Amino acid sequence: VEEQRARWERKQIRTAKELLETEHKYLEQLDLMVTFFVKILKAKGTLKPAVLETIFGPLESIYSASLVLSLHLERGNLGHGVENFCLSLDIYGHYAENLEQANKTLKDQLRKNKSFRRFKKLQEARPQFEGKKLEDLLLLPLQRLHQYQHFFRDLLENTHINSTVYQKLAGAVKSVSEVSQWVQDIIHERENSLQLLRVQKLLKGQKAQILTPGRWYIREGWLLVVPSKGEELKRRMFFLFSDIFVATKPCHPLHLLNSNKLACQAVYPLHQCTVDKVFGHTQSQGGLLSLSFPQKTLLLMSSDQQDINDWYQSLTAAVR
Numbered sequence: 001v002e003e004q005r006a007r008w009e010r011k012q013i014r015t016a017k018e019l020l021e022t023e024h025k026y027l028e029q030l031d032l033m034v035t036f037f038v039k040i041l042k043a044k045g046t047l048k049p050a051v052l053e054t055i056f057g058p059l060e061s062i063y064s065a066s067l068v069l070s071l072h073l074e075r076g077n078l079g080h081g082v083e084n085f086c087l088s089l090d091i092y093g094h095y096a097e098n099l100e101q102a103n104k105t106l107k108d109q110l111r112k113n114k115s116f117r118r119f120k121k122l123q124e125a126r127p128q129f130e131g132k133k134l135e136d137l138l139l140l141p142l143q144r145l146h147q148y149q150h151f152f153r154d155l156l157e158n159t160h161i162n163s164t165v166y167q168k169l170a171g172a173v174k175s176v177s178e179v180s181q182w183v184q185d186i187i188h189e190r191e192n193s194l195q196l197l198r199v200q201k202l203l204k205g206q207k208a209q210i211l212t213p214g215r216w217y218i219r220e221g222w223l224l225v226v227p228s229k230g231e232e233l234k235r236r237m238f239f240l241f242s243d244i245f246v247a248t249k250p251c252h253p254l255h256l257l258n259s260n261k262l263a264c265q266a267v268y269p270l271h272q273c274t275v276d277k278v279f280g281h282t283q284s285q286g287g288l289l290s291l292s293f294p295q296k297t298l299l300l301m302s303s304d305q306q307d308i309n310d311w312y313q314s315l316t317a318a319v320r
Contacts, residue, residue, distance in 0.1 A: 011158040019151045020073040026144050030063040033137050036123045046116050054105045057098040058091045062141050079165035086175040092145045096183040148176050192216055208246055208264040216242035219314050226299035268293050275315045
């Protein structure tokens with residue numbers, strides 16, 4: 001038991017040391033951003049205060065919280081330092097919420113504000129930034145949040161359950177996991193919105209309204225439609241969302257405006273759909289799916305066995 005405790009203690013000391021070293025590096029980067037961007041921009045008045053606030057969000061508060069944490073770690077106050085730091089973790093969630101608007105505003109200012117464009121280029125050329133662009137630097141807090149998760153978990157795993165520090169570290173792991181999940185949800189929602197927008201732009205006209213609140217993009221791909229009568233197979237592009245299944249076909253390649261777009265042929269609601277594998281259970285080439293809707297039955301085929309299996313799983317999960 002004593003040997004085990006000694007091993008835990010050595011690992012904990014190593015992890016705490018690494019946490020402090022990386023915190024110093026992180027602080028240094030935050031300090032460069034605050035000094036060479038935020039403070040100088042404030043002093044020069046290159047950007048309006050509201051615009052500056054939108055681009056950098058609560059960056060100065062993040063810097064302050066990190067500074068306090070590093071001071072506690074330097075003094076060996078691991079438990080208290082981590083516990084105190086977690087009280088201000090919400091600012092990372094707010095920072096993530098603001099990031100999309102921050103990037104949008106940054107692009108906007110670079111397009112229309114010549115003096116800001118020149119200023120940004122000048123600051124990024126400083127050797128301290130090691131060739132990093134402001135856009136990359138703005139992602140640092142979210143990357144650091146991910147690292148905190150690993151550090152706090154490692155510290156907890158190498159702390160005895162009866163130790164006074166254990167409960168504080170357990171609370172820190174819980175807090176950082178919750179905020180990380182909050183940030184992940186924000187990222188997923190943003191990615192989903194971009195996918196919905198991309199598909200909407202791909203479709204000719206407004207027959208299918210893809211941009212709907214609460215809708216989630218799942219997948220897309222080419223499948224062969226087997227007609228009910230003895231006609232030839234039709235190759236169609238399908239889009240699967242959380243509530244609808246959309247069938248499309250390419251517009252004419254010589255069309256002046258829509259040559260690279262898709263024409264929506266049908267939108268099938270999934271709440272009244274049943275999905276069956278007609279064949280594709282064995283290791284044969286490809287497979288056939290049957291999708292039954294109240295007014296229509298679709299037979300969809302692929303020559304790729306894995307592809308038809310993936311579609312089957314995605315469709316049954318979406319319907320369920």
